[in-house]
Amino acid sequence: xxxxxxxxxxxxxxxxxxxxxxxxxxxxxxxxxxxxxxxxxxxxxxxxxxxxxxxxxxxxxxxxxxxxxxxxxxxxxxxxxxxxxxxxxxxxxxxxxxxxxxxxxxxxxxxxxxxxxxxxxxxxxxxxxxxxxxxxxxxxxxxxxxxxxxxxxxxxxxxxxxxxxxxxxxxxxxxxxxxxxxxxxxxxxxxxxxxxxxxxxxxxxxxxxxxxxxxxxxxxxxxxxxxxxxxxxxxxxxxxxxxxxxxxxxxxxxxxxxxxxxxxxxxxxxxxxxxxxxxxxxxxxxxxxxxxxxxxxxxxxxxxxxxxxxxxxxxxxxxxxxxxxxxxxxxxxxxxxxxxxxxxxxxxxxxxxxxxxxxxxxxxxxxxxxxxxxxxxxxxxxxxxxxxxxxxxxxxxxxxxxxxxxxxxxxxxxxxxxxxxxxxxxxxxxxxxxxxxxxxxxxxxxxxxxxxxxxxxxxxxxxxxxxxxxxxxxxxxxxxxxxxxxxxxxxxxxxxxxxxxxxxxxxxxxxxxxxxxxxxxxxxxxxxxxxxxxxxxxxxxxxxxxxxxxxxxxxxxxxxxxxxxxxxxxxxxxxxxxxxxxxxxxxxxxxxxxxxxxxxxxxxxxxxxxxxxxxxxxxxxxxxxxxxxxxxxxxxxxxxxxxxxxxxxxxx
Numbered sequence: 001x002x003x004x005x006x007x008x009x010x011x012x013x014x015x016x017x018x019x020x021x022x023x024x025x026x027x028x029x030x031x032x033x034x035x036x037x038x039x040x041x042x043x044x045x046x047x048x049x050x051x052x053x054x055x056x057x058x059x060x061x062x063x064x065x066x067x068x069x070x071x072x073x074x075x076x077x078x079x080x081x082x083x084x085x086x087x088x089x090x091x092x093x094x095x096x097x098x099x100x101x102x103x104x105x106x107x108x109x110x111x112x113x114x115x116x117x118x119x120x121x122x123x124x125x126x127x128x129x130x131x132x133x134x135x136x137x138x139x140x141x142x143x144x145x146x147x148x149x150x151x152x153x154x155x156x157x158x159x160x161x162x163x164x165x166x167x168x169x170x171x172x173x174x175x176x177x178x179x180x181x182x183x184x185x186x187x188x189x190x191x192x193x194x195x196x197x198x199x200x201x202x203x204x205x206x207x208x209x210x211x212x213x214x215x216x217x218x219x220x221x222x223x224x225x226x227x228x229x230x231x232x233x234x235x236x237x238x239x240x241x242x243x244x245x246x247x248x249x250x251x252x253x254x255x256x257x258x259x260x261x262x263x264x265x266x267x268x269x270x271x272x273x274x275x276x277x278x279x280x281x282x283x284x285x286x287x288x289x290x291x292x293x294x295x296x297x298x299x300x301x302x303x304x305x306x307x308x309x310x311x312x313x314x315x316x317x318x319x320x321x322x323x324x325x326x327x328x329x330x331x332x333x334x335x336x337x338x339x340x341x342x343x344x345x346x347x348x349x350x351x352x353x354x355x356x357x358x359x360x361x362x363x364x365x366x367x368x369x370x371x372x373x374x375x376x377x378x379x380x381x382x383x384x385x386x387x388x389x390x391x392x393x394x395x396x397x398x399x400x401x402x403x404x405x406x407x408x409x410x411x412x413x414x415x416x417x418x419x420x421x422x423x424x425x426x427x428x429x430x431x432x433x434x435x436x437x438x439x440x441x442x443x444x445x446x447x448x449x450x451x452x453x454x455x456x457x458x459x460x461x462x463x464x465x466x467x468x469x470x471x472x473x474x475x476x477x478x479x480x481x482x483x484x485x486x487x488x489x490x491x492x493x494x495x496x497x498x499x500x501x502x503x504x505x506x507x508x509x510x511x512x513x514x515x516x517x518x519x520x521x522x523x524x525x526x527x528x529x530x531x532x533x534x535x536x537x538x539x540x541x542x543x544x545x546x547x548x549x550x551x552x553x554x555x556x557x558x559x560x561x562x563x564x565x566x567x568x569x570x571x572x573x574x575x576x577x578x579x580x581x582x583x584x585x586x587x588x589x590x591x592x593x594x595x596x597x598x599x600x601x602x603x604x605x606x607x608x609x610x611x612x613x614x615x616x617x618x619x620x621x622x623x624x625x626x627x628x629x630x631x632x633x634x635x636x637x638x639x640x641x642x643x644x645x646x647x648x649x650x651x652x
Contacts, residue, residue: 023221026214033207037200044196051189057111058182061118064108065175067481071101072129072167079136083143083151091140096385096506098133100483103430103503105129112174115181121174128166135161293538297322297627300542347387349505352416352437353377359392363399370409371402378417384435385505386482394475398439398498401472405443405496413440419501429485433504440497446490454488475500524638531566533557533578533590534606539626543577543606550634560590567597575640580607580623588618604640 075097082090105126112118135158142151158164226233356375363373384391395414402412415438421429446454455476472486479486483503490496530547532554534540540556547554555570557563560582567573576594578587585593591603605618608626622643624636 020221023214023217026210026217030207030210030214033203033210037203037207040196040199040203044192044200047192047196048189051185051192054185055182055189058178058185061108061111061178062175062182063480064104064111065171065178067483068101068104068108069168069171071097071104072132075101076136079140080155083139083148083155086143086146086148088144091144092506094136094140098136100503102129102133103432104483107430108174118174118177121170121177125167125170125174128163128170132158132161132163132167135163347385349383350386350388350391351383352435355388355391356395356414356416356437359395362396366396367399367403367412368408371406372411374411374413376413376415376417382418382433382435383505384482384502386502391502394479394500395437395439397472397475398500401498402439402441402443402496405441405445407443410442412442414438415440418504421501429501430483434484434501435504436499436501438497438499440495442495445492445494445496446488447492451488451490455486472498524634524641527551527553528574528637528641529570529572530554530637531557531563531570531573531576533560533563533576533582533587535559535579535582539579546630546633547577550630550637552637560585560587563590564594564597567594573598573601575602575604575637577604577606577637580605591621600644602640602644604636 075094078090078094078097082094105122109119109122109126112122135154139151139154139158142148142154222233222237225236353375356377360373360375367373399412399414406412415436417436417438419434419436420432421434422431454472476486479500479502484501487499487501488496489499530552532540532543532547534543534556535558537558540558544554544556554577555566557566560578561584563576563578567576576591576598578590580587582590587605587607591598603621605621605623606626606628607623620643622636622640624632628636
């Protein structure tokens with residue numbers, strides 16, 4: 001071989017060596033960029049999770065602060081009723097409400113221990129709570145021993161106590177501080193996300209540049225190989241380009257398909273949420289109109305029954321059947337309002353064993369024949385103080401989840417019992433006695449990753465269209481608002497147990513099953529001059545007839561805007577009976593405008609649709625729910641007149 005040939009071969013090998021070395025460097029840089037991208041994404045995710053955890057803590061502290069303030073306010077209101085009524089049962093309710101406020105304050109103090117300022121505020125709040133408790137205990141003790149005048153004096157003095165202002169001030173300070181912390185955490189999360197996105201973008205740009213560099217080096221290598229073997233190099237190049245193009249097309253197609261699936265899932269979830277919202281609004285509106293119609297039907301049936309001649313047994317039987325059907329329709333309407341969240345729901349003493357037994361038929365029909373239900377109870381001595389409808393819905397949701405986890409076939413166990421917590425074994429619950437209601441299944445179980453997210457709103461492991469992901473989050477909110485907690489134990493492939501812990505209530509079986517008092521709380525000894533404000537002409541006519549049947553002197557007003565003119569022209573007026581929702585002006589708005597014209601005139605609100613948000617608009621005045629009977633109407637009128645007592649006897 002000639003010297004020139006050897007020289008050319010040496011130069012070619014040398015050129016290929018530096019290209020290969022450069023390719024290795026570019027490849028290493030690419031791997032480094034990929035590692036940095038993954039590390040950056042991991043760091044951003046960790047920071048986001050930490051920020052979300054801090055936000056969740058702030059939300060929980062704010063909810064605890066508001067819950068404590070609300071419970072303390074209810075306790076003072078209950079004490080006021082005890083001072084006026086003197087009933088021992090009301091006094092026990094006050095003690096229970098005040099102690100519940102103390103337990104909530106204890107949970108709040110544990111939650112803010114990590115924040116020195118908040119811990120100091122909670123300590124001051126505890127001092128104010130203890131001092132306020134001593135003041136109210138003095139009032140309760142005087143009432144308990146029958147010293148009513150001293151109790152009134154202490155109660156009025158307690159209303160001006162600096163400890164009451166300290167309770168409100170420190171609770172508001174804790175809430176405002178957590179809200180400020182929440183804003184800072186939100187800002188930090190946003191800044192972290194922006195920084196992570198910027199770093200990711202820079203790394204991606206660098207990666208693209210490296211890719212272009214790698215392509216350029218590959219092209220140079222291909223040229224070198226083509227110089228040595230043009231035909232083979234060209235074939236290899238074409239084959240490589242073909243493979244790369246196919247891979248790019250496959251990747252792009254897979255990306256488009258994944259994006260399309262995600263978009264379809266998001267649209268389906270949005271449609272589900274919108275559908276439930278629309279169903280709730282539609283249900284509430286239908287129930288409102290249905291209550292108006294039922295008010296006319298029930299009123300007419302009662303008037304017809306009262307005016308039947310003696311011996312008309314057949315007509316009376318038909319009227320009774322019609323009345324039973326109307327009452328069943330009214331019960332259905334109350335259920336519709338509860339579903340639409342438009343009915344004010346109230347707590348009561350509930351015995352868990354009785355609750356589960358009462359739901360047995362509903363559970364059997366809902367879950368199907370493939371599910372075997374076993375119930376276990378430690379006795380009927382323990383009660384909970386909760387909303388029965390919400391508790392039944394929570395138990396039904398857990399049962400449906402258990403059925404789905406078992407794919408419609410298996411054994412489900414519903415167990416109730418008693419759990420005593422000392423405050424050290426469970427940081428989410430205050431120390432005390434709790435009723436446990438547990439639902440266990442023999443289904444597929446859950447992984448730790450799924451268990452960590454089961455209470456997140458809209459998180460679900462069910463197929464699209466099979467669930468909204470709101471069931472467990474609603475149960476979590478209900479139980480936490482009731483002062484309890486939810487626990488989940490699950491083993492993959494062995495089943496899941498969900499346990500609701502609710503604070504015990506001081507009630508016994510006799511008190512829980514005692515019949516309600518049907519006698520009116522107050523009675524009327526004369527006919528009343530009543531202004532009746534109702535926009536529905538059928539309801540207006542039926543209510544006028546009912547008032548006249550009871551011996552009163554009603555005056556019709558079909559338009560709330562005309563009420564001031566009618567009131568100005570009346571010589572005597574004892575009571576205004578008004579609907580709540582009317583076109584042009586609501587009942588509370590009308591009463592507020594009439595206040596200057598009213599001198600010791602009682603007010604009775606009538607409604608078939610008034611949710612919890614409406615309650616504080618009634619200013620403590622009585623509310624009569626549609627549809628109503630003549631007995632209920634008479635009792636409501638008596639209560640409205642009784643509520644217009646002299647100022648020195650009105651409960652604060």
